[in-house]
Amino acid sequence: MGLEEKAGDLGIVTTTLEGVVNWGRTKAMWPMLFGLACCAIEMMAGQASNYDMSRFGLELMRASPRQADLMIVAGRVSRKMAPVLRRLYDQMPEPKWVVAMGDCASCGGVYNNYAIVQGVDEIVPVDVYVAGCPPRPEALIDGILQLHEKIKRDKITDHADGKPVRIEQAERGALKPLG
Numbered sequence: 001m002g003l004e005e006k007a008g009d010l011g012i013v014t015t016t017l018e019g020v021v022n023w024g025r026t027k028a029m030w031p032m033l034f035g036l037a038c039c040a041i042e043m044m045a046g047q048a049s050n051y052d053m054s055r056f057g058l059e060l061m062r063a064s065p066r067q068a069d070l071m072i073v074a075g076r077v078s079r080k081m082a083p084v085l086r087r088l089y090d091q092m093p094e095p096k097w098v099v100a101m102g103d104c105a106s107c108g109g110v111y112n113n114y115a116i117v118q119g120v121d122e123i124v125p126v127d128v129y130v131a132g133c134p135p136r137p138e139a140l141i142d143g144i145l146q147l148h149e150k151i152k153r154d155k156i157t158d159h160a161d162g163k164p165v166r167i168e169q170a171e172r173g174a175l176k177p178l179g
């Protein structure tokens with residue numbers, strides 16, 4: 001018995017290479033395993049069984065930046081931590097994405113002082129901002145889904161010329177130098 005007799009006429013499915021590549025990227029993201037403050041607890045809850053971010057392709061939190069393609073900045077970033085965070089980002093292979101989780105990571109939050117970076121987009125390019133103090137795991141998951149929608153609009157050529165898009169952003173001055 002052939003497949004057609006078993007499953008009926010499946011027809012022909014066509015798509016673009018770009019669509020398949022972007023689909024693969026969204027369905028197998030590997031976030032980096034690190035948290036900075038209280039928001040990290042909500043991120044951990046997001047990976048636990050109640051919310052289970054694995055359902056959205058985030059199966060493994062990787063302990064090495066070299067194996068991760070998603071940085072979730074969960075918590076406030078101190079000026080002292082900023083160069084470390086930037087180094088971790090630089091060690092991640094392209095293509096890579098950043099989610100700023102919570103008010104502190106997005107804009108400094110309640111920490112309007114000299115010791116805290118007033119938005120992590122001063123040091124790394126942020127793709128999605130998740131509001132809240134702290135955001136609930138559902139909000140983080142919503143942010144991840146927004147990121148997936150963004151990735152689906154990516155062009156393969158964005159990452160194909162050997163020069164990461166983010167480096168170009170940095171050279172254009174989109175990112176501020178560490179100070």
Ligand code: SF4
Pocket residue numbers: 037038039074075076101102103104105109110132133134135
């Ligand atoms: S946004 Fe709120 S919960 Fe998150 S790190 Fe800042 S103070 Fe903590």
